[in-house]
Structures are given as C-alpha cells and as structure tokens.
Amino acid sequence: MKAIVAMSGGVDSSVAAFLMKEQGFSCIGATMKLFHNGEIGLPDTRTCCSLDDVEDAREVAYSLQIPHYVFNFSERFRERVIERFAAAYERGETPNPCIDCNRYLKFDALYHRMEELSCDKVATGHYARVEYDGQSGRWLLKKGIDPERDQSYVLYTLTQRQLAHTCFPLGGMKKDEVRAKAEQAGFLNAKKRDSQDICFVPDGDYAGFIERYRGSRAPAGDFIDRSGQILGRHRGIIRYTIGQRKGLGLSFPQPMYVCAVDPAANTVTLGEESELYHTALTAREINLISLPVIERPMRLKAKVRYRQREEWATVTQPTPDSLFVKFDTPQRAMTCGQAVVLYDGDTVVGGGRIAEVHP
Secondary structure (H helix, E strand, O other), X not given: OEEEEEOOOOHHHHHHHHHHHHOOOEEEEEEEEOOOHHHHOOOOOOOOOOHHHHHHHHHHHHHHXXXXXXXXXXXXXXXXXXXXXXXXXXOOOOOOHHHHHXXXXXXXXXXXXXXXXXXXXXXXXXXXXXXXXXXXXXXXXXXXOOOOOOOHHHHOOOOHHHHOOEEOOOOOOOHHHHHHHHHHHOOOOOOOOOOOOOOOOOOOOHHHHHHHHHXXXXXXXXXXXXXXOEEEEEOOHHHOOOOOOOOOOOOOOOOOEEEEEEOOOOEEEEEOHHHHEEEEEEEEEEEEOOOOOOOOOEEEEEEOOOOOOOEXXXXXXXXXXXXXXXXXXXXXXXXXXXXXXXXXXXXXXXXXXXXXXXX
C-alpha cells in the first residue's frame, strides 16, 4: 500500500508520516506551497509556507528515507481560499479558511496527486478518525480522542470517496504523545510551536490583509442601533464580526456588541448582549457523511464555531442543499460564513455553511 503524506514541516504531520511508515505503507512526503509571502504583502516569517518549514519537512522525510516533493498549489489556494476569505468579509460574513483549505487543497488537489502517483491513501496530521461502518456501508468521520485537539469540525466537507482513501494516524493520540514520538524518532521539529490558525494572516489583522490584497481601503460607514439611529462611524465592515465588543471606538453607558453587518447599506448594527441570541439557523453548501439524507427530524448535537461546545438541536433537511437547525436553547453570536457541524456522539453526521440565523 502506498500513501502520500501531507507534510507541513510541523510536528503533527511529521509524526503522521512516521506512523504511516511504521504501519507498513510505502510513503511519499508532500509539502504544499500555498503562497509566496511577498505576493500577499507578508514578510518572510515562519509561517506554514516558509522556506524553513519546507526544509523541516524535507529533513524529516530524509530521516524517514522517503521521497519528498513540493507541490505548487498557490494559484488554487489564492482562488479557493484567499479569494473566498476576502469576499466573505466583504459580504459581512466571518469565514473559516481552514475548512476551505481542507476542502479544496488537502482533500481535493492533493487527492488528485495521490491518484496521479498511484497511491492508495492520503494521510495528514489532523486529530480525527476514519472508520468504516459495515452495517450502513458508509465511511464515518469521528472525533479525535483528545477533546482539546479534535479537528473533526474543520473536516466535515469530506466525501465518501475521499474518506475511503484518507488516514488520520494521530486520531487516537494526544499532543504530548505526538511530541514524545517525535523526540523518540529524533525529529528536529519535535518541540516546534504549532502553526497559526490562519497561515496567511499570521498577525491576526484580517482587515489589514484584505485591504493589502485588494489594494484599496474598505469604505467607512455608520454604526446604527436596531431602530436605525446613527451611533457613530465605523472603519469598514471587514473590521467587524458578530459578537465583537472591542475595537468599536465608541463609548456607551452599557456594553455594546456587533449584532449585524449590512454590506448593501454599509452599516454595522450595535446592540446589547441579549440581542446576540438566536434559536435557529439555515445552513447551505451542506455535506452529509454518516447518512445520505436526513429524511425526518433528528436529535443531534450541533457546533457553530470551532472552539464552542456542542448543543442539542433538532435538525431537518428542507431541500437537498440546506439544513434547518433549531436549538433547544438560544445560542450566542451565531455567524453567517461559519460552519455548523452535526454530531451523533463522536460521529460527524455532516455540516454546512451558516447562511441565515433566525430568532
């Protein structure tokens, strides 16, 4: 059996390669070149696409005595991840580019390279698990056993075909076990810090990145309240996301939060915390994993942000490409552009992009 292993230069992907080889796979290490720092206005710092990281991946591959390739996917990354990221903020949404990177790069572009190189599996350093359910005849995506590291939320777009050819060697491990394995193997990156969540915005200034990428400043507009009364001026809607309190530049007698962003009117609506709570959402661009369709209402747990906990909800599928999720209790700051991911225990049922929130 042959496997292509996504190697970013970090400790997780390095140990994934080590474990795949240990399991008897003939491995090929693959580092994806996603962008050139200078092209998007970033300094040559240590991000997941820096020369240092490529060299770290190559050194680990050499120590494992496996071939290593660097694939230039920068154009696809620009189109499918960076462009979608910028456009979402301009629509008043809050995107999750890690999901798009997994969807369009790791398990699409790299999947096709797997086929071209006559490999059987794609392996990555994600903390998740893949199992085959003989009763349903479907491949299942399950949580990693370490709740602090579980990454199943950002993998909900995986299809049955992709899951059948995917390995997550770290799914049954905890982070300290992974680092111990790296030290045992003598990897130079055993103590290397984890990469940034959003690799192409290492300083966290999303608005500044978008303005550099677009070559223009986001237009200022009005802060308003629910009645439409003007409260002040904002510095461009790309600087605000639902639930935000800091960085508004205004003073009020009580805490005020971003409750809505209207790109057509170029307004940002502020309100008190009670206005952030909603009970239901509609998701689109859906992908179901553990079953082909939701034929009747299901009681599931749903997660609306990567770091938020799951909550009980009733889920229906009104159309082939939409889900309606009604929570038992109101949820705070549900945000268009983020993902809702559905769980039955530790099994991912599916998910989609939040398109609307409802009272």
